[in-house]
Amino acid sequence: MPRQCRELGVQVNFAPVADVNINPKNPVINTRSFGESPFNVANKVVAYSKGLEDGGVLSVSKHFPGHGDTDVDSHKALPVLPFTRARLDSIELYPFRKAIRAGLGGMMVGHLEVPTIEPQKGLPSSLSRKVVSGLLVNDLGFQGLVFTDALAMKGVSGNESICLQALKAGNDLLLVPRRIKEEVEAVLAAVKKGELTEKEIEAKCRKVLKYKYALGLEKKPHVQLSGLGTRINTPKTRDLMRRLNLAAITVLDNRDEVLPLDPSIGEVAVLNVGEAQEIRPFLKELSQYTRPVEFHLGKNLPEADGNRLRNALAKYKRILVCVTEHRLTPYQNFFAKFAPDVPVVYQFFIPGKQVLQIKQGDAAAEAVILAHSSNEEVQRQVARIVYGSACSEGRLSASIGSRFAAGAGVTLTPQSAPRFVPEEHGMNSRLLAEIDKIAEEGIREGAYPGCQVVVLKDGREMYNKAFGTHVWNEAGSKALPVKKTDVYDIASLTKTTATLLAVMKLYDGGRLNLTDRVSDYLPFLQDTDKKNITVRELLMHESGLPSTLLFYQEAIDEESYTGTLFKARPDARHSARIGRQTWANPKFRFRQGLMSKVQTPEYTMQVSDSLWLNRSFKQEYLQKIVDTPLRDKRYRYSCVGFILLQQLVEARTGMSMDEYLAKEFYTPMGLERTGYLPLRFLKKEDIVPSSTDPFLRKTTLQGFVHDESAAFQGGVSGNAGLFSTAGEVAKVYQMLLNGGELDGKRYLSKETCRVFTTTVSRISRRGLGFDKPDRRNPQKSPCAESAPASVYGHTGFTGTCAWTDPKNGLVYVFLSNRTYPDVWNNKLMRLDIRTRIQEAVYKAMLGGKK
Numbered sequence: 143m144p145r146q147c148r149e150l151g152v153q154v155n156f157a158p159v160a161d162v163n164i165n166p167k168n169p170v171i172n173t174r175s176f177g178e179s180p181f182n183v184a185n186k187v188v189a190y191s192k193g194l195e196d197g198g199v200l201s202v203s204k205h206f207p208g209h210g211d212t213d214v215d216s217h218k219a220l221p222v223l224p225f226t227r228a229r230l231d232s233i234e235l236y237p238f239r240k241a242i243r244a245g246l247g248g249m250m251v252g253h254l255e256v257p258t259i260e261p262q263k264g265l266p267s268s269l270s271r272k273v274v275s276g277l278l279v280n281d282l283g284f285q286g287l288v289f290t291d292a293l294a295m296k297g298v299s300g301n302e303s304i305c306l307q308a309l310k311a312g313n314d315l316l317l318v319p320r321r322i323k324e325e326v327e328a329v330l331a332a333v334k335k336g337e338l339t340e341k342e343i344e345a346k347c348r349k350v351l352k353y354k355y356a357l358g359l360e361k362k363p364h365v366q367l368s369g370l371g372t373r374i375n376t377p378k379t380r381d382l383m384r385r386l387n388l389a390a391i392t393v394l395d396n397r398d399e400v401l402p403l404d405p406s407i408g409e410v411a412v413l414n415v416g417e418a419q420e421i422r423p424f425l426k427e428l429s430q431y432t433r434p435v436e437f438h439l440g441k442n443l444p445e446a447d448g449n450r451l452r453n454a455l456a457k458y459k460r461i462l463v464c465v466t467e468h469r470l471t472p473y474q475n476f477f478a479k480f481a482p483d484v485p486v487v488y489q490f491f492i493p494g495k496q497v498l499q500i501k502q503g504d505a506a507a508e509a510v511i512l513a514h515s516s517n518e519e520v521q522r523q524v525a526r527i528v529y530g531s532a533c534s535e536g537r538l539s540a541s542i543g544s545r546f547a548a549g550a551g552v553t554l555t556p557q558s559a560p561r562f563v564p565e566e567h568g569m570n571s572r573l574l575a576e577i578d579k580i581a582e583e584g585i586r587e588g589a590y591p592g593c594q595v596v597v598l599k600d601g602r603e604m605y606n607k608a609f610g611t612h613v614w615n616e617a618g619s620k621a622l623p624v625k626k627t628d629v630y631d632i633a634s635l636t637k638t639t640a641t642l643l644a645v646m647k648l649y650d651g652g653r654l655n656l657t658d659r660v661s662d663y664l665p666f667l668q669d670t671d672k673k674n675i676t677v678r679e680l681l682m683h684e685s686g687l688p689s690t691l692l693f694y695q696e697a698i699d700e701e702s703y704t705g706t707l708f709k710a711r712p713d714a715r716h717s718a719r720i721g722r723q724t725w726a727n728p729k730f731r732f733r734q735g736l737m738s739k740v741q742t743p744e745y746t747m748q749v750s751d752s753l754w755l756n757r758s759f760k761q762e763y764l765q766k767i768v769d770t771p772l773r774d775k776r777y778r779y780s781c782v783g784f785i786l787l788q789q790l791v792e793a794r795t796g797m798s799m800d801e802y803l804a805k806e807f808y809t810p811m812g813l814e815r816t817g818y819l820p821l822r823f824l825k826k827e828d829i830v831p832s833s834t835d836p837f838l839r840k841t842t843l844q845g846f847v848h849d850e851s852a853a854f855q856g857g858v859s860g861n862a863g864l865f866s867t868a869g870e871v872a873k874v875y876q877m878l879l880n881g882g883e884l885d886g887k888r889y890l891s892k893e894t895c896r897v898f899t900t901t902v903s904r905i906s907r908r909g910l911g912f913d914k915p916d917r918r919n920p921q922k923s924p925c926a927e928s929a930p931a932s933v934y935g936h937t938g939f940t941g942t943c944a945w946t947d948p949k950n951g952l953v954y955v956f957l958s959n960r961t962y963p964d965v966w967n968n969k970l971m972r973l974d975i976r977t978r979i980q981e982a983v984y985k986a987m988l989g990g991k992k
Contacts, residue, residue: 144197146374151365153199153357156250156289158190160203160237161210163540166495170215173493177539178210178548180233184240191246198357202289203241205252206278207259207267208234216253216297220266223256230258239282247286247353249278251313253297266298268308275312287353292318303328310338314346372801377823381814388523391513392536393552394497398507400485401554402530403460405431411458414438415473415500416466416491422886423518424464424489427525430602434462441472448476456482462528463488463500466516470500477501485509489524491516498543512536519812531556564986567599573986574605580979584958585610589969590941592624592830593958594868597983598876600951605983606869612830613962622827629815629824629865630957631832631848633938636864637784639816639874640803642898642911643890644791645677647806650882650894653794656681656910660786663793666764667786671772677790679775680783681910682903686772687782693763693854694838697755702731718836722966726837747856748819750839750846755854763854764789777906781851781861788860800858811873811884816866818858821845829865832940834963848940848961862939868955875935875946875953899934899948909934926977928984943976950987954980 147155162183163175176186191201205216207230212221223234238249251274253266259277260270267273268290278284290313291297293304301307305316305325310332319325332338354360393401403410412434414421421436428434435458437451455461461482467473477500485507490497494512511527511534513520526532537551564571577595584590592610596603608628611621632639648654654663656678661667667675672687679685698707709716709725716725738745738754745754767782788799795802800818808816820829824845831844838850845865852859873884878899882890898910907916907923912934916923923929924937925945935945941960946953956979960970970976 144194144199146379147194147199148197148363149365149370149373151363153354153359153363154202154248155194155199156202156204157194158187158201158203159205160184160187160241161205161208162233162237163210164233165211165213166541166543167213168210169213170217171209171212172495172540175210175540178541179539180236182539184237187237187241188244188246191241192244195247200247200287200353200357202248202250202287203238203246204250205254205291206238206249207252207254207256207273208238209252209254210234212254216291216295218296220253220255220264220297223254223258225258227258230256235282238278242282242284247356248289249284249286250289250291251278251311252291253295266301268293268298268313269301269304269311271311273311279312287315287349288313289315290317294318294320303332305329306332306338309342309346314349369801372797377804377814377817380809381823384519384814387515387517387520390515390536391511391520391523391527391534392538392550393509393511393527393534393554394538394542394546394550395508395510396552396554397509398485400487400507400509401528403432403487403528405529407432407459409433409435409458410460410462411455412436413455413461413463414466415464415470420466420516421464421491421521424491424521424525426885427522428462428528430525431529431531439473439476443473443476445475448479451476452480452482456484459484461486464491465489465496465500466491468492468496470496473500487511487528489513489528491521491524494538494540494542494546498545512538512542522812527554530554564599564604567602567604568987569599569604570986573982576982576985577605577979578607578609580975580982581607581609584970584973584975587969587973589967589973589975590958590960591621591962593941593956594624594626594628594630595979596868596872596953596955598872598953601876601880612959624830625828626869627815627867628828628830629820629867630830630942630959631843631862631940632864632866632871632942632957633849633862633940634781635866635871635936635938635942635944636852636862637860638911638936639866639871639944640799640818640864641784641787641791641860642681643807643874644795644799644802645681645787645911646890646894646898648791648794649898650890654790660790663790664786666768670768672768675772675786677787678910680780680787682777682906682908683779683783684775684777684903684905685780685783686775687767687778687780687786688770688773689779690781690851691763691766691770692850693766694850696762696766697732697736697759697854699731699733703727703729720837720965722968728837728840747854748846749853749857750835750841750843752841753839755856757856759854760856763851777903777908781849784860785851785855786860788858791860798858799860807874807889810887811877811889813866813870813873816864816870816874818847818863818865819845820865830959831962832959833961833965842963848965866957868957871944871957872953872955875944875955879946879948879951879953899946900932912936924977926980926984928981937976941970941976945980950984952983954983 159174161171161175162180163171164178176183194201214221251268253268256267260272290308305319306328308316410432425434487509489511491513513524527534533556534554538548541548564574591614594608597605608624608626610624613621615621658677660675661673675685707727710723712725715727718726718728720726736756739752741754746757747755749755791799829845831842832848834842847853847857847863849862852862857863877884881892882895901910907914913936914934915925915929930949932949933945933947937943941958944955956976
């Protein structure tokens with residue numbers, strides 16, 4: 143949050159709310175408060191404020207001396223706190239006192255009448271010297287900046303010379319006064335009369351300046367508008383929001399242990415109380431466990447229609463009531479007579495205080511889930527909780543009427559996974575289990591430390607397992623086990639899981655054609671031998687470009703080492719093994735001005751934990767592409783071609799490719815663990831190391847792309863650089879298999895998906911970006927022998943693959959780090975692990991259907 147504030151040029155945040163919300167009728171504080179326990183509120187106020195101030199943003203706790211136990215909104219009138227000093231000390235003042243003792247910098251005084259402290263009737267606390275100077279500064283010892291609440295609010299606006307009164311009361315900064323000119327004149331007149339001294343005004347100014355210097359504001363901060371939205375809404379930010387939303391889900395009641403539901407009970411009725419399309423994510427996720435039958439409850443339903451609906455619902459063994467409508471009065475008549483003889487689960491995708499608007503408690507058994515929000519990911523999580531594949535540990539921070547007290551919440555732990563019986567989709571469970579043996583063989587034989595395997599059939603998850611560890615176990619240490627949520631460097635799978643998606647989106651929108659010359663979009667190619675290369679030629683690897691270019695050599699100072707950089711045999715100089723028969727000289731230096739050990743505005747492209755490349759290097763690697771002679775236009779697999787496709791995408795969209803993909807695909811698809819530069823949004827321990835680099839970066843690569851070409855572009859490249867899980871890669875390929883749609887959202891047109899997934903080269907096995915089975919030379923085919931010709935997908939150097947079979951409705955993904963620690967380890971290929979697992983999938987299809 144402080145990082146976001148500073149990106150926006152904000153140095154003071156009027157938060158947190160330190161009010162203890164113990165009045166359920168409070169019209170203005172309610173969910174803005176951390177709760178109704180003074181201790182809970184105090185702890186969170188201090189933590190929140192310290193987080194802001196540690197990040198260079200002043201926190202301002204509000205609304206002193208406490209707005210929580212009021213039933214009047216101070217925006218509209220003056221609330222009264224008719225409490226004794228002892229009561230104020232124990233509840234209202236407690237969080238503020240804790241904030242002051244923690245040394246926090248700002249305090250906002252609210253517009254509240256507090257007779258115990260200020261006997262003058264009708265005088266707001268913000269204008270009271272007894273409250274501001276007496277209670278806040280002298281009694282509680284606050285030495286920071288004192289702000290008024292907005293002086294345009296009705297709770298204070300009836301007073302004369304508001305600004306003068308506020309300054310005399312002891313406030314330092316006055317927010318949003320009306321009639322500014324008149325207020326300033328009144329203050330100046332008071333100074334002339336001696337009612338307010340120049341010394342007092344100067345002290346307040348110096349106090350403000352002191353805090354400005356403390357916040358680094360001796361110079362006016364510059365707000366960089368370009369890319370601001372992306373810097374604010376980062377993957378890490380979205381992940382935090384997602385985790386907070388999911389953690390807030392609270393099971394308020396679980397009478398007779400209705401939850402989790404047993405999928406074997408069959409169909410369930412889902413009563414939708416709200417707009418017809420509002421619960422689509424919930425229904426979609428629910429279909430992973432059972433067949434939901436949706437009923438829609440209309441507003442003010444006639445009695446006869448209500449009876450028919452209640453009778454229809456009574457035919458089901460379980461009823462799920464989903465509430466997304468905030469105003470529930472039109473539905474109350476229906477629920478007044480709703481007393482089914484079967485268990486009912488209420489899901490409230492709305493704020494907690496609305497829960498009491500619907501009568502509950504008359505069902506045979508019942509559960510109540512408060513989700514707080516109808517956010518898509520929240521809806522999916524609630525469905526998982528209902529069927530026991532996700533946990534719920536949420537607790538109420540404030541009471542909901544007399545039924546649900548603060549702290550209420552039932553803990554549910556996962557009981558099952560969203561899996562299907564493979565036999566229901568034409569697959570044999572016993573034969574599918576053969577995958578385990580092959581995956582474990584790869585670990586046993588040293589092909590890779592660990593891997594993930596996912597198989598989808600007809601959009602359903604048939605198989606999803608993780609094997610092994612992040613790295614090889616060594617004596618005296620135990621490596622982290624691979625989890626299904628861990629991310630891998632997927633290497634050249636980036637080409638089809640990232641770059642190709644972006645190209646397809648541009649094609650879909652009519653922003654490029656396959657026959658377009660790439661130089662029409664990239665002017666630096668126009669006067670070169672590459673001016674006539676087309677988009678189609680790049681996608682099919684028929685452009686004449688080389689397979690790869692060693693961009694990093696442009697960054698190495700040729701005068702810094704003796705002899706050659708590489709040799710086929712090791713010697714005293716060439717000690718870093720980087721290939722099966724290649725050793726490199728690690729005792730080189732990078733060119734002056736190209737590499738830094740710290741990040742600066744010039745050195746922005748991070749290539750390892752402690753190396754940043756000068757952003758100017760981008761022009762050098764593009765120039766290397768320009769200067770490299772074009773060869774004959776036959777099939778030659780080329781990473782360079784996909785680097786040019788990345789440049790094309792960025793030129794057409796005006797965005798970096800990682801930003802564009804996140805905006806158009808990954809974020810709306812709910813792919814929280816897919817993206818470039820994963821250390822921006824994941825913990826390091828959630829990322830599987832890809833290799834050890836003894837030559838260029840001299841470190842283990844964990845969260846930094848292994849591919850050197852991608853690394854020396856700052857980690858975002860068209861040929862490599864994407865990180866993901868097998869489960870999320872499978873979602874991308876399922877979207878393509880669905881003709882561009884996933885979970886009810888369309889990302890690409892069916893026609894675009896058809897063109898890109900069915901077109902095949904006339905001179906190679908390649909498609910438009912996709913790899914395909916090799917029918918001409920089966921020994922060199924990247925796919926299993928049983929894979930039909932319609933299969934499309936790709937493989938990756940680090941030991942990855944993803945294949946989609948439209949004929950059989952299959953998606954198969956395998957991710958590993960076969961390159962750890964040594965990139966020349968080829969046991970994965972020698973053992974044929976990837977294609978053998980794919981063959982096992984086909985054998986598991988009942989009846990041998992292919």
